[in-house]
Amino acid sequence: MPKTFFITTAIDYTNSPPHIGHAYEKVLADVIARYHRLKGDSVFFLTGVDQHGQKVQQSAAKAGVPPAEFVKEITQKFVDLWKILDVKYDEWAETTSERHKKVVQGILQRLFDAGQIYKDKQAGYYSVRQEQFLTDKERGPDGEFGSEWGQVEFREEENYYFRLSQHKDWLLSYLDNRKDAVIPNFRQTELRNAVEKLSGDLCISRPKSRLDWGIELPFDKDFVNYVWFDALTNYISFAGYDPKADNYEKQPQEFRDRWSKDTLQIIGKDILVPAHGIYWLIMLHAIGFPNDAMPQLLVHGWWNLGGAKMSKSAGNVIDPFVLADKYGAEALRFYLVSDIATGKDADFSEERVIERYNADLANSLGNLLNRTLSMVSKYVSGRLRTTAISLNDESKQIPAGEPISLPTRSGEPMSLPNAKELGLRELIENSPRIYVRAMESSLISLALVIPGEISEHCNRLVQNTAPWQLAEDPMQNELLSAVMYHLAEALRIIAVLISPVLPKAAHGIFDQLNWKMDLSGNDKRFSLADAEWGKLPDGHVVGKAVPLFPRIES
């Protein structure tokens, strides 16, 4: 049994600086990782960069610097962004590192020795200028290669191939026997269909004459590894994998504690087929990983711009540094995981960033915190009193309603109580259970509905009990205290629930509530066990009100 929750993201290609899509994937992973830490799990979160390959070599040449230097600069931008966005990983993967190189070469040698890798010769049309072989796709309408390719010549080239097709039947049976190998569901269907059509093996090398920015094949000094065994292997090489141990069972305890069928690999929809869904799973199988040590693939969608795909060539790339600077890391994190359904695409809009921030964070939650502390200070001298009064159906004279069914867009349906028909206490006491279900399915936007509902409910409670009137009547003292206590407890629990997405804001709420001050600023402060009613003690004195999410005025 794994003792650690292991989560990975795709490693980013250091050919160009990060854009909003990179930021989304890492924030999503970070939120899931933080959720597991919140539950008390030990977590190993791995992310990093892919530094080898032809495009890097070309970009470096164009910039007039050695590839190693070029890669270092771009890598730093990714590291900087994760720091700004509070993406807290446990290990950082760089494919040019010695440690990684040893694993890649060790695996290649083992597969070569086992006859899984062979040399073959192929021929085709080659563009000298672009340094690449051309396919029919590159041919113009007249069947000729355009002038942009420069001189095109017929060439023969030897390369090494991995016996991919030998494992096709295994992959099909694996997918048929594990319904959640890939989530969302329809992506697994897509993968299954692609595997059916799989034929041929995988070219895994480039002659050094063409590409030398890569890991040398251990069994042939004239070639470097090409892409797959370099990029994909990072997931295990930075988790303690020993390339000399020829199967999973012989791996070091440290590695086996981390890597299991519960390992969650977050990738974009563009790299499921064939890279992760086919190449990676087959590679793992080929190096001795059993079916019950196959990772789960979580495939996310993309942020589009006005329905268009974001791309450098279209000139519509959104710079996450600019956004974080303008609106703050928390606002950006919140937007990226709340305004998209995990697995689906969404439209990115800066107006929406502001809209969601103002509506959900500033107006609803931030203002609730502010008005609550202000009232506690004014009406009960900043001191909370526990109470026997349970405010459960004050806002509407409606009994607790039937739970309504919420769609999960990418998985099984789940039910969420109709918050307007639940009392505040009832809502809060049911919250962790519902929240956990949404989070376990990686449906972050759905999970965030819960603290949102609590917040709205509290705002209604204030309106309907009018503490400013209660404060004028000594006979209403107990009810007044009860309202104040309910609001403070609700805020404390909201802070716990939002902490994976908004760690800084959660700290802010705790600080203002004057709760767990000895752990102020330390993420150990957050525990799902605290999302339980009644932890604020009788006589607790709250802190000073400071606007938590200042409105963004446009």
Place this chain on the structure above:
RNA sequence: GCCAGGGUAGCUCAGUGGUAGAGCAGGGGACUCAUAAGCCCUUGGUCGGGAGUUCGAAUCUCCCCCCUGGCACCA
């Protein structure tokens, strides 16, 4: 071309057989603890088009149109 996903209110999206929904935006009202926030009420849709099945279709079937992704096609 093949395989998927999508086309529902101004915007972003829920809703898979039983009288069209939410959030935001827009309009009106009462309140004042608060970040001119919050609360209550409200305008707004021939559910991409067409045909069919059914007592009844956004939902099931067929055809078509448009958008998106993957593959076919990067040795």
